[in-house]
C-alpha cells in the first residue's frame with residue numbers, strides 16, 4: 001500500500017544500535033536504562049509469571065488489578081477520580097496507546113498536528129491511520145541566540161493557530177519532551193488550550209511517559225489538568241520508563257470515557273490484550289511505588305534524584321569535553337549543538353568508509369536518504385572515531401523538514417555512572 005511505502009526505509013534505531021555494537025561504542029543512542037530494574041518490580045514479575053492464575057489472556061483493555069492501581073495512582077496527578085473500567089486503557093507500551101488513539105479517533109483525511117522535533121513513532125501512527133501529518137515547531141525564544149537550555153525553546157502559537165483547521169483532529173504533545181528535554185510550563189499549556197478553544201473538533205494526545213523525570217525545580221503539569229482540557233485529552237504513560245523495564249512494553253492511556261471507549265473497542269481487534277503476568281507485576285509495582293524506597297519517601301522521589309544526579313554529571317561532562325549541550329529540564333535525553341564542531345577539518349560530512357562497507361555487506365540497515373545528512377554523518381563519525389553513539393536529531397523531524405534538525409544530536413544518559421564516566425573519557429580525547 002502507498003501509505004506504507006515511506007516506512008520501507010529503516011528507522012534511525014535500526015542503524016544506530018547495530019552500528020554501536022559493530023564499533024564497540026558506548027551506546028548513548030536509543031534510550032533505555034542499562035541497570036537492573038528495582039527488586040520490588042522484578043520480584044513482582046517473578047511472582048506473577050510463576051502463578052498460573054496470571055497465565056491466560058487478560059481483560060482486553062487491562063487487567064482489573066492494573067486499571068485499579070492506575071486509577072488510584074493517577075487520581076492525585078490528574079486531580080480527579082478516574083473510573084478504572086471506563087477511563088483507562090492498558091496498551092502494548094505507550095507506543096500502542098498512540099497507535100490506538102490514531103486508529104480510533106482519526107478519519108482518513110483528517111489532520112494530526114505534531115510539535116517538531118517529535119518522537120519518530122508518531123509519524124507512523126498517523127500515516128497508518130490514513131491521516132495527514134501537519135507540523136509546528138519548537139523554536140528558540142530569541143532568534144539568533146544559541147540555545148543553552150531546553151527552556152529556551154517554545155512553541156510558536158501563531159504557527160499553531162495557522163496550522164489548525166476544521167480538518168484538525170488530534171494535536172500530539174509530549175512533556176517532558178523527547179528529544180529536547182523541554183518541560184512545558186503551565187502557562188504554555190494554557191496558551192495551547194486557549195488556541196484550541198477555536199477548534200472544538202481537535203483532541204489532544206499528551207505523551208507524558210517521562211512524567212517522573214523532571215529536574216531542578218521543574219514540575220510536570222499534565223495537559224488534562226488545564227481548565228476544560230480533561231474532556232478532550234488522552235494522557236499516555238509507560239511502565240517501561242517509570243520502572244526501568246522498557247522491554248516489558250506495558251503502557252496506558254487515561255482520558256474521558258468518550259475518548260477511551262473507542263480505543264478499548266479497537267484494542268479488541270488489534271492485539272486484543274497485553275501480557276497478563278507483566279500487567280499484574282506493574283499493578284503490584286504501582287501499589288509499592290508510593291512506599292519508602294532507598295531512604296527516600298517514595299520510589300518516585302528516589303527515581304527523580306537518581307536521574308537528577310546523572311543529568312548533572314553528564315551535562316557537566318559534555319561541557320568539560322568542549323561540547324555545547326542544551327540543558328534538559330526533564331526526560332533522560334540531552335542534545336548538543338554540533339554546528340561549531342562541523343567546521344573542524346577532521347569531521348567531514350560524509351559516511352565513514354567503514355560504515356559504508358558494513359552497509360554494503362548487509363551488516364547495517366541504513367535509510368539511504370540520510371547519506372547526506374550532517375547530523376547522521378556526525379553520529380556515524382562519533383561512533384567510529386570516538387566510540388560513543390548518539391542519535392541524529394533530524395530523525396525527529398518529518399522527511400521534508402529534516403534539514404531543520406541537522407544542528408543537534410541527542411545523547412541518552414539513562415546509563416550506569418561507570419558507563420557515563422567512560423563516555424566522558426572518550427569524548428575528552430582529542
Ligand code: PMP
Pocket residue numbers: 092093094095096119174177178207209237238239240241246249250251
Ligand atoms: N513516547 C516517547 C516520548 C518515548 O520516548 C517513548 C520511548 N520509546 C515512547 C513514547 C514509547 O514508550 P513505550 O516503550 O512504553 O512504548
Ligand code: GLN
Pocket residue numbers: 013029030031032119178412
Ligand atoms: N524512546 C526511546 C528513544 O527515543 C526508544 C526509541 C525506540 O525504541 N524506538 O530513544
